[in-house]
Amino acid sequence: MPVVFPVVEMSFIETEIGGLYLIRAYCGCLYSSKICVFVRAWVQKEYRGQGWQKRMIKVRERAARKGCSAIVTYTTPDNFPSANSLIRCGFLLHEPMYAYAGREMMYFIKRF
Numbered sequence: 278m279p280v281v282f283p284v285v286e287m288s289f290i291e292t293e294i295g296g297l298y299l300i301r302a303y304c305g306c307l308y309s310s311k312i313c314v315f316v317r318a319w320v321q322k323e324y325r326g327q328g329w330q331k332r333m334i335k336v337r338e339r340a341a342r343k344g345c346s347a348i349v350t351y352t353t354p355d356n357f358p359s360a361n362s363l364i365r366c367g368f369l370l371h372e373p374m375y376a377y378a379g380r381e382m383m384y385f386i387k388r389f
């Protein structure tokens with residue numbers, strides 16, 4: 278069974294096969310002025326579409342709720358799986374004051 282290991286900034290979902298740990302998925306976040314910034318999310322191809330990204334969003338959200346007032350993140354406009362996962366988890370599209378990853382990105386926010 279895959280196991281989720283939440284740590285301070287990165288979470289990995291691993292599976293053990295013959296003593297080797299293989300990473301199925303990973304994600305990360307940074308914290309700045311009570312804002313949590315999601316910076317990474319990746320799921321190995323054969324495990325996509327099984328809800329792993331949404332689980333990783335929820336792991337990071339639980340951590341963020343302990344001291345942050347909001348989570349922000351972005352994705353490219355053609356990344357439908359990523360955008361839909363964020364929408365399902367309650368994120369809204371927004372226009373940031375500073376488009377830190379470029380004007381062409383779609384920015385999301387979830388306020389607590």
Ligand SMILES: CC(C)(COP(=O)(O)OP(=O)(O)OC[C@H]1O[C@@H](n2cnc3c(N)ncnc32)[C@H](O)[C@@H]1OP(=O)(O)O)[C@@H](O)C(=O)NCCC(=O)NCCS
Nearest residue numbers: 318319320325326327328329330331352357358359361362
């Ligand atoms: C983006 C990524 C992390 C998604 O991971 P995942 O575990 O497959 O995501 P989930 O299964 O939690 O959710 C995917 C959602 O997108 C939907 N989806 C999948 N393909 C889609 C498509 N082509 N169009 C629209 N929606 C799509 C799924 O139905 C699901 O939504 P649902 O909960 O309403 O059914 C994965 O595709 C990936 O690693 N991509 C490469 C790296 C990347 O793009 N990272 C994100 C950077 S912002």
